[in-house]
Amino acid sequence: MRRLTRTVAAAALATALTLVSACTGSDAEEAKGGEGGALEKVTYLTSFGNFGRDSYAWVAKEKGYFKDAGFDVEIKPGQGTGGVIQTIVGGQAQFGPIDLTGGLLQFGNGQAKDFVAVAAIQQRTMAAIATTEDKQIATPKDLEGKTLADAPGSVVRNLFPTYARMAGIDHTKVTWVNGAPQTLMGTLAGGKVDGIGQFVVGQPTIESVTKKKAVMLPYSNVMQDLYGNVLITSAQIAKEKPEMVKRFSGALLKGLEYALANPQEAAEILKKNVDATITAAAAAELQLMAGYVRSGNTGTVLGTLDSGRVAKTIAILQGAGALKENINPEQIIDFDLAPKA
Missing domain, CATH: 3.40.190.10 (Periplasmic binding protein-like II)
Structure with a gap:
C-alpha cells in the first residue's frame, strides 16, 4: 500500500513539474527575439x-x-x-x-x-545650405554678408569652409549662429536668419513650414564623391x-x-x-x-x-x-x- 502511495505521489509531482515547465517556457518565449534569445x-x-x-x-x-x-x-x-x-x-x-x-x-x-x-x-552627401527665394540667394557667392544658422556639430557647418573654398567664396564673410534641429526651420521662417544648414531632402518640409519656395545650395554641386x-x-x-x-x-x-x-x-x-x-x-x-x-x-x-x-x-x-x-x-x-x- 505504501508503495502504491509513493508511486501516485511521484506521478503527481512529475505532472506538476511538467505543467510548471510548460508555463515557464511559454512566458520565456514572449521575451525572446527572432533567433530564440532574449531581446x-x-x-x-x-x-x-x-x-x-x-x-x-x-x-x-x-x-x-x-x-x-x-x-x-x-x-x-x-x-x-x-x-x-x-x-x-x-x-x-x-x-x-x-x-x-x-x-x-x-x-x-x-x-x-x-x-x-x-x-x-x-x-x-545631402549636405546643403537652405534658404527661401525672398532672400535673393541663388548662388554660393550670394552667401557672403549673410547670416546662417545650424547646430555647432553639424556637418553642414563644419564642412562649410571647405565648401566655400571650392565654390570660390570667402567663408569669413558669412556669419553662423547656433540653432537646434527642431527650431532651425522656424528660425528661417521668422526671418531671423538668411539661411540654415540642412539636407537637400528637407526642401518639402522647409516649404511647409515657411510657406515660401525653398532654394537649396547642395554641397555635392562642388564636392564630388562624398x-x-x-x-x-x-x-x-x-x-x-x-x-x-x-x-x-x-x-x-x-x-x-x-x-x-x-x-x-x-x-x-x-x-x-x-x-x-x-x-x-x-x-x-x-x-x-x-x-x-x-x-x-x-x-x-x-x-x-x-x-x-x-x-x-x-x-x-x-x-x-x-x-x-x-x-x-x-x-x-x-x-x-x-x-x-
Missing part, C-alpha cells in the same frame, strides 16, 4: 531630429525587423554629427547615423575618436560584438529599403511616433532621398562602402587644408562589418 536593449539616435529622412528607423521597429534580429530598440532624436558621435562614444547610445565627411573632419582634427562606420545610408550619412557604433562594440553589429545594421537597412519603396506608409509610421510630423513633407523627403541612397548605381547592395571613394574624400579635405592629421579609410570604417558589394 537586447539598444538605443538608436537619428541623424538630426525627427524628419522623414530618418523615418526608416521607425519603420524597422514598426515592421518588427529589429525584433526579428533580436533587439528592443529605443529611438531618440540626434543632434547632428558631432552630437551623435559624442553620445555613442560616451555609451548613452549604441548606434546612429552621421555624415561621413563630418566624421572624417571630427576624427582628422582630433575632436572625436573611438567610433567606426559600419554601413552607408546615402551614397552621396558619401552622405553612414551608420556608426563605438569602436569597442564593433570589436567585441561584430555579429550583433551586423544583425542591427541588416535590420536597419531593411527598414530603409522598405521606407524608400513605401514613402507614404513610412511617413505615417513616423507620424504615429512623432506627433509633430508633417506627413506629406516626410513622404516627399523619402522620395527625394531615394536617389542619394542608390545614387544611380543599379544593382549596388544597400549600405556598401568603398575604400577608394573614402580615400578620395580624405584627399579633398587634405587638399583644402581641412584636416590636421593624416588619416586613412580603415581608421574610421570597419570594412569587415559593412555590407559587401
